[in-house]
Amino acid sequence: MKKIKQCLLLAVFMIPIGIFAQTTVTGNVTDQATGGPLPGVSIVVVGTSTGTTTDFDGYYTLTVDDDAVLQFSYIGYKTLDIPVTGPNLDIVMEEDRAQLDEVVVIGYGTTTVKDATGSLTAVTSEDFNKGAIVSTDQLLTGKAAGVRITSSGGAPDAAPNIRIRGGASLSANNSPLIVIDGVPIDNTNPAGVNNPFSLINPNDVDSFSILKDASAAAIYGSRASNGVIIITTKKGTSGGPxxxxxxxxxxxxxxxxIDLMDGPTYTKFINEYHPTYSGLLGTANTDWQDAIxxxxxxxxxxxxxxxxxxxxxxxxxxxxxxxxxxxxxxxxxxxxxxxxxxxxxxxxxxxxxxxxxxxxxxxxxxxxxxxxxxxxxxxxxxxxxxxxxxxxxxxxxxxxxxxxxxxxxxxxxxxxxxxxxxxxxxxxxxxxxxxxxxxxxxxxxxxxxxxxxxxxxxxxxxxxxxxxxxxxxxxxxxxxxxxxxxxxxxxxxxxxxxxxxxxxxxxxxxxxxxxxxxxxxxxxxxxxxxxxxxxxxxxxxxxxxxxxxxxxxxxxxxxxxxxxxxxxxxxxxxxxxxxxxxxxxxxxxxxxxxxxxxxxxxxxxxxxxxxxxxxxxxxxxxxxxxxxxxxxxxxxxxxxxxxxxxxxxxxxxxxxxxxxxxxxxxxxxxxxxxxxxxxxxxxxxxxxxxxxxxxxxxxxxxxxxxxxxxxxxxxxxxxxxxxxxxxxxxxxxxxxxxxxxxxxxxxxxxxxxxxxxxxxxxxxxxxxxxxxxxxxxxxxxxxxxxxxxxxxxxxxxxxxxxxxxxxxxxxxxxxxxxSAWVFRQLYDTAGNPIHGAFADFNGDGITDNDDRYFKSxxxxxxxxxxxxxxxxxxxxxxxxxxxxxxQVYNSRRLTSGWIDKAVPNNSNSLSNVLDFYSGAADYNFVDIQGNIPFSDYFLEDxxxxxxxxxxxxxxxxxxxxxxxxxxxxxxxxxxxxxxxxxxxxxxxxxxxxxxxxxxxxxxxxxxxxx
The missing domain is CATH 2.40.170.20 (TonB-dependent receptor, beta-barrel domain)
Structure with a gap:
């Protein structure tokens, strides 16, 4: 009997030891496809709130019970439940394509790629354009089918023209509705702002969802006839800082x-074509484009x-x-x-x-x-x-x-x-x-x-x-x-x-x-x-x-x-x-x-x-x-x-x-x-x-x-x-x-x-x-x-x-x-344009508006x-x-591509012209009077x-x-x-x-x- 009591007493003292027997587990979590480390993987002891996350090298350390089961989860990867078998536990996680890029933001909610019924495109941060990015629209340029983004030029806040499937209107607004974190943005920019996207930090953007057809965009109704671009910004984390x-x-x-004449070339040009005005020439050689x-x-x-x-x-x-x-x-x-x-x-x-x-x-x-x-x-x-x-x-x-x-x-x-x-x-x-x-x-x-x-x-x-x-x-x-x-x-x-x-x-x-x-x-x-x-x-x-x-x-x-x-x-x-x-x-x-x-x-x-x-x-x-x-x-x-x-x-x-x-x-x-x-x-x-x-x-x-x-x-x-x-x-x-x-x-x-x-x-x-x-x-x-x-x-x-x-x-x-409403320019046998000569399509012997045609x-x-x-x-x-x-209308040929442009007009100053000698303009154009500005000669592919x-x-x-x-x-x-x-x-x-x-x-x- 005494022996039994001693055994029971020993068992009582051993119970806490068995209950609290723990192991410190360390390991490394890597990507199966690339072998690279996965930082930020969530690791939780199943059935408890105890957990940690991997560091930037994919390593983790966690003290757990010997019989614990660890759950490894990471966005875009299959969740794994792994029993603890020793002090070292390395894990290889497999990408889950069914989950990866699954959630897509749509109007008033979300859906998944596999369950989307409308025509939509998701562009995430991994897909963004990189380099010198000033405005958010530059992240998306060229990345989505049917979305044409054209800036008005190279200024830091140049206005973007965004068209989804070409736009639906004529004189009304043709830009898509922009929604940022659930807030539809006004189509009117603040005074002095050409590009509304320059007022959003590109570094904060997580993804774009582009709703292109009416079945996807109609939930936004009156502002969605030109499509919708939904911008979602980055969120916090449930793990460590x-x-x-x-x-x-x-x-x-x-x-x-622009291919203009330099000083010596211009002097040659004036002396050759307008010698009467050679006295107005100076002696400098200034590249005014370089100057500005x-x-x-x-x-x-x-x-x-x-x-x-x-x-x-x-x-x-x-x-x-x-x-x-x-x-x-x-x-x-x-x-x-x-x-x-x-x-x-x-x-x-x-x-x-x-x-x-x-x-x-x-x-x-x-x-x-x-x-x-x-x-x-x-x-x-x-x-x-x-x-x-x-x-x-x-x-x-x-x-x-x-x-x-x-x-x-x-x-x-x-x-x-x-x-x-x-x-x-x-x-x-x-x-x-x-x-x-x-x-x-x-x-x-x-x-x-x-x-x-x-x-x-x-x-x-x-x-x-x-x-x-x-x-x-x-x-x-x-x-x-x-x-x-x-x-x-x-x-x-x-x-x-x-x-x-x-x-x-x-x-x-x-x-x-x-x-x-x-x-x-x-x-x-x-x-x-x-x-x-x-x-x-x-x-x-x-x-x-x-x-x-x-x-x-x-x-x-x-x-x-x-x-x-x-x-x-x-x-x-x-x-x-x-x-x-x-x-x-x-x-x-x-x-x-x-x-x-x-x-x-x-x-x-x-x-x-x-x-x-x-x-x-x-x-x-x-x-x-x-x-x-x-x-x-x-x-x-x-x-x-x-x-x-x-x-x-x-x-x-x-x-x-x-x-x-x-x-x-x-x-x-x-x-x-x-x-x-x-x-x-x-x-x-x-x-x-x-x-x-x-x-x-x-x-x-x-x-x-x-x-x-x-x-x-x-x-x-x-x-x-x-x-x-x-x-x-x-x-x-x-x-x-x-x-x-x-x-x-x-x-x-x-x-x-x-x-x-x-x-x-x-x-x-x-x-x-x-x-x-x-x-x-x-x-x-x-x-x-x-x-x-x-x-x-x-x-x-x-x-x-x-x-x-x-x-x-x-x-x-x-x-x-x-579409451009233009005249058909006529050319000589050498392929040079004939000044002021246009096709008479209706054959009435007069070239007027009835002879103009349309070109997209x-x-x-x-x-x-x-x-x-x-x-x-x-x-x-x-x-x-x-x-x-x-087509693009080459206005520089119109304003600076004709010989008499250099001649002073009610002033005592000469004007520079395109470099005729390099072929930037055509000698056949002496002036731009009459119908010349409406010639398809100025339209180029x-x-x-x-x-x-x-x-x-x-x-x-x-x-x-x-x-x-x-x-x-x-x-x-x-x-x-x-x-x-x-x-x-x-x-x-x-x-x-x-x-x-x-x-x-x-x-x-x-x-x-x-």
Missing amino acids: KFNFSTNTSISTVSSK YRAAVSSDHNFSARANLFNKVPTRFSFGYNNTEGLVKTNDYERYTASVKFTPTFFDDHLKIDINAKGISSEKNAVDEGGALGGAVNMDPTKPIYDNSPGNRFGGFYQNTILDDVDNPTRLLLDGQWNPLALLLQRTRPEKVQKILGNVEFDYKMHFLPELRAVLNLGLEASTADIEESFSDNSLATYKFDSSNNDINTNYVFNPGVNYRENQSITNQTMDAYLVYAKRYEEGFLTNFDVQGGYSYQNFRNDGNKEEYRYNDETGIRELQIDAQNPNNRYFNELNLQSFFGRTNLNLFDKYLVTVSFRADGSSLFSKDNRWGYFPAAALAWKVNEEDFLKDSQVINDLKLRLGWGKTGQQDITGAVGFYPSVPLFEAGSSTGQYLQGVALYSAKPFNEDLTWEKTTTYNAGIDFGLFANRLINGSFDVFYRETSDLLAKVPVAPGQGLTDSFVKNVGETESKGFEVILNATLLSNESTNLEFYSNVSYSRAEVTDLQDVSRISADGSGIPTGTGVNIGYHTVGYQPY LRPNWTFGFGFNFNYNKFDFSTSFRGQIGG ATFLRCENIVLGYRLDDILKNTSMRVYGAVNNPFIITNYSGQDPENFNAIDNNFYPRPRSFTLGLSVDF
Whole structure:
């Protein structure tokens, strides 16, 4: 008995030892495909909250019970449950293609790639363009089929023109809706901002979702007729703190200049063709393009921190600073950005809150691009830049002057071209913007019914802008002449100082409130379904004032121009959109997918009778790979067929504030036109009470495929057909039928069709080497099928430099929108153009407008491709993009490509011309009188292939503990292949005039994770 008691007592003491017997486990987690380490892998002891994450080298350490089971999980990889078998446990994780890139953000929710029924493209951070990136749109350029992004030039904040499938409208807005973290962005930019994407730090962006067809985009209704781009920013982490610091420095140079004559060549030209004016030549040899351009030095610095605050609040904070010099001197851009994101959960994960806040402060010095770029082309190359003579009153800059032979022979006058460098250095125009963009989203899963969720999203987009333009004391722009003073040494009256001011505030509010019910069934034909419905409110408010100063000849000073009816020079506009929407997704047998959506939009822009627009959509998809005959296929792993139909709307017909086209308004007349003193007369403003929604209907068919485990080949193919009716456009009004000569109305219809192909391939993949290729091709062709009362409408943006309001582009029935209306140039037997000779198509012996024909300006074909190559710690990537077809109007041949251009016109100054001797222009053009500006001689093929970037990087993982570094070098815009003879064929408006050249940038960068 005593022995039994001793044994029991020993057992009692041994029990705690057995219970608390633990082992410290260490190991390394690697990727099966590449053999590289996986940092940030979550490791949790099954059944407990105990866990850790791998460091940047993939290592971990964790103390656990001897019989513990560890769960290894990582986004994009298969989750593993591994029992502890000893103190060392190395794990190899396998990529899960079913999970990788699975979640795609769509309107008011998410879906998965395999369950998407609409035509959409996801572009993640791994796919982004790299190198000297200033604005967010540059991350996406050339990466998505059917998405054409063309910047207006090479300025730091050059405006992007984004078209998805060519756009759906004529005169109305053709840009896609941009949604950032659930907040739809206003189409109106803050004053002084050309590129709204420059107000978002590219380093914060995690992914783009591009909704292209109506079945995918119709949930956004009236703002989605041109597609939707959803931008999702980076989130925090549920693991330990992670930090990143990245920095890069770039040097940019002019990639292409205009082929003008230098001083000696120009002297030869004048002596040969215009010897009468040889006495006006100087002795200098000035490259005026070099004078205004510079080697621009830019830098970009970013810091971000991710953490799980209090083990409950995943958080990300970032700060960025960008300083970019433009290629044109004084064109400087500076930006500060800060963002914070919290994604906490409460009540056992029933309540999820997503809080986003982004702050941006930017300042740029805007330059007079027309004056500087145009002046550098026209300025006589035999004249010097500087004039340091004692009597110089122009700040040491050369400026040609002549005696006033007409009114006062002893007075000097400014003559001919103004010195383009002086125009840059003697003028400042700081344009400052402060902007905040934020939202908070509450997503509550009902305790009593977990399948039901209530979502409330509150968003704010607010900005202030300040602009002030001023001239220095010795600026050419400030010089005026005192007619009462005949002394040539003192006859200059100058008035420097402020010339223009603008202050603006924009406040946009968003509220989305909706319910979502989602249910999954383990048995039966209905695998799962979800239904949602809700209400959306958006209000856009733009309020500001402008102060314009004019020189007063009587007082000799600049004076503020004041409108008696608007003494504060104020402008104001407010637009309100309210909507109801719903969507249902059905999954039958996990093979057949059905999506149906509906949205009703009400806009304050229209009258009450036409206020509401209704936009339904439906889509079907068949996951063929889930059928028995393909389910076990080793070749075809993914095959899905899609059909979609839907309607979207358009009401954004102008970016101008103070524009209410369907409301009868009156405005006070001038104080000089009063019958009774002090009693204002009011006149009616033009309006159209019948104005209603522009409507677009889209049909789409597509196929998604993946071969050989989705790794070797995957991609998609889509075809689409689109009709737009009730087109909103500004058209002429017959005399006596309105209060103006032109106004906006619903005028007609267009149709467009095309296809898109995406093809990606993994050409090589093993433990040390990986080679991936991607490509996309798209074709889109539109046609104007009907216009009420007119056969053509003049196209905005197609003005040519022959006079105010002279356009070359038109929207014409039976032709593609934005087509050039031109004469057919005739050529001699040697292939040289015959001056002033055009084809007489109707044979009446006269070449007039009846002999002009239409030629499409914009390309139908666009493409992009590239590859990513990794070898051990080296990475190498490059991307290309381009277009086939389209035309560009070479305005430089029009303005500077004819012989008599050099001859002074009412001045005593010569003008430079294109280098005839090098073939940059044709000797046959003596002048540009008559129909010559409308000759198709000036249209050139806009086909090009541009190398977007080349990047070479190397990863350093063993220099500092728990630190991973990557150094890289990049070249952006290294070369372009084209037959275009001008400066750059890539021009959205297809008019190459005073073009700000795109930079060629060389970048060195460093990224550190710790």
